[in-house]
Amino acid sequence: MSKTIQELEPKAIWKNFTALNAVPRPSKKEARVIQFMLDFGARLKLETFKDEVGNVIVRKPATKGYEKRKMVTLQSHLDMVHQKNNDTNFDFDTQGIEMFVDEDWVRAKGTTLGADNGLGVATIMALLESVDIPHPALEALFTIDEETGMTGAKGLKAGVLKGDILLNLDTEEDDEIGIGCAGGIDVTAERKYRSKSTSKNSMAFEIIVKGLKGGHSGMDIHKGLGNANKIMNRVLHLGAEHHKLRIATIQGGSLRNAIPRESAATVVIDKKKQKAFQNDFENWSTTIKKEKLITEPALEIMLREVKRPKGVLPQKVQTKLLNALYAAHNGVYAMSAAFDNLVETSNNIARVEVEQGKIRISCLTRSSVDSGKLDLAQSLRAAFELADCKVSFSGDYPGWNPNPNSAILEVLKNQYIKIFKAAPNVAACHAGLECGILGQNYPKMDMISFGPTIRGAHSPDERVQISSVQKFWTFTLAILKNIPE
Structure with a gap:
């Protein structure tokens, strides 16, 4: 070779x-x-x-x-x-x-x-x-x-x-x-929580998003590629809204400068809602895959039953987290006025971690205009602070x-x-x-x-x-x- x-x-x-x-x-x-x-x-x-x-x-x-x-x-x-x-x-x-x-x-x-x-x-x-x-x-x-x-x-x-x-x-x-x-800056949102015990009348599933292309979070950000963290959040939000789904863990994405290709979440629902949830999940999955068919033809959104975890996110913490991730901008934020077809400012929601009492969300915000970079970073800070997260900026480079x-x-x-x-x-x-x-x-x-x-x-x-x-x-x-x- x-x-x-x-x-x-x-x-x-x-x-x-x-x-x-x-x-x-x-x-x-x-x-x-x-x-x-x-x-x-x-x-x-x-x-x-x-x-x-x-x-x-x-x-x-x-x-x-x-x-x-x-x-x-x-x-x-x-x-x-x-x-x-x-x-x-x-x-x-x-x-x-x-x-x-x-x-x-x-x-x-x-x-x-x-x-x-x-x-x-x-x-x-x-x-x-x-x-x-x-x-x-x-x-x-x-x-x-x-x-x-x-x-x-x-x-x-x-x-x-x-x-x-x-x-x-x-x-x-x-x-x-x-x-x-x-230039770029890392935006990191963190908070702690105390898990709530799961009911004996509940059951657990693992939701998996995979098959996305991923890519460079700067050079490929304009291509409309799927972000596994945003897709996962959409599914979790739907599950919470329609079936009172509760989140135990989320592990999505990996590196801050790579568009996330995969995400996995462990969730809990009432046993009585099993069939309705599985049917709706199939419909949601089909809808999202149709939307992404051209840019992400290999996208898979899967569901499988797993052992029930001991704890889940508190309801208020979960609601704020899902809303914050929905509100947080991902992708192209502004195009350059100085150069044709050049992205000026963007953000990549690169990593979402929810486990063992800790939430951590990692983003990489880029811009060729320093003030634009900081404007988007402040927008992200605002969204995550509404979820009671402590937000920090680091790794700033021109x-x-x-x-x-x-x-x-x-x-x-x-x-x-x-x-x-x-x-x-x-x-x-x-x-x-x-x-x-x-x-x-x-x-x-x-x-x-x-x-x-x-x-x-x-x-x-x-x-x-x-x-x-x-x-x-x-x-x-x-x-x-x-x-x-």
Whole structure:
């Protein structure tokens, strides 16, 4: 399997991507991949070091004739999103990603692939170990924890980097040149409760929502994909309204930056209502699946009888929770007036946990306008405070303001047109790139973002297009060859 991947062109990238994907690299658990990169740089006898938060920096001198060109900082993040299908037996903490070739795509077996941002890392590795590629002085910046807080970029101090130009290799369309991105903030709502005992005349069911596509909570938020937490809340609200359903537990979603694909809830009803509830549940399920047929054809909403739990949510707590989740905005909140077809502000209700006396709701709010981000965050706070939750904001990071007069942008546009005989799509994206954060300590650094075509990022359907990696490599080499003095 790995041999097949390594034989793909360009071999220099796929060889390094295979080696990288053999190293477990969850966000906030990057010790092994940090050491992997330190060993890599040391093996090449290049200046290699780790800063105080764990970012790895490697420097390589310019090739002959390129000594006077501006120094380029190549930047990608080491961590990857860990998502898997429920029926996939896989331990991200100990196993390497299992890859395979599917026509013009590389995929993983039931898990995320790590092309986000492993292809960028592998490309930088290929450049660092190259002996026949012309380039100016290079500085590789491998950041940590991009996916769950961007703490690597936030912790990088001023004065560490020496580059004049930063090439961020984390864009997911091979015809796109990124010049801006959204900022984000985590909104978390929490409260405690005392369970109420269940009646002996009651029975329990598990409700399961699954089969949703999921995806990147920024780049895919405009696609109208189903959110398992919102679908589950709708079913629970109907059950409570029509059959006095009581909630014992909810476990929905996983990562804050992934659109939730699955949710499970344990509920209790009066035994006398069993048939009526099951009939209505079937009707509700059919209605919701019809609504989502085009965007979510594999959606399943299932019901099965389970052992009755000892306790359920108090009635008032349950009512407020369901109403708050119904009121809380999910999806696109505002479109950009500055860029056509660009989401400006959005929210992802990423995680809902109700169990053992604790309620926790986790959201990721994004916007390319800081005031818009905070406006939506305050709207969410208001909804959750009506449910008596304590609401906190954390992980706030800025967006990256576009610079249409960027000198490196002109280099990329000219080279793209020269090589591919078409104009690139110069755009901002509704995702969190590290450029905005890095720009706070390095305001004079000219920044740009580009990359190969990746689909389904942050989901087990993640895949990278082989032909686009070849295109990306050609483009990268041309950019480095044409860096100005």
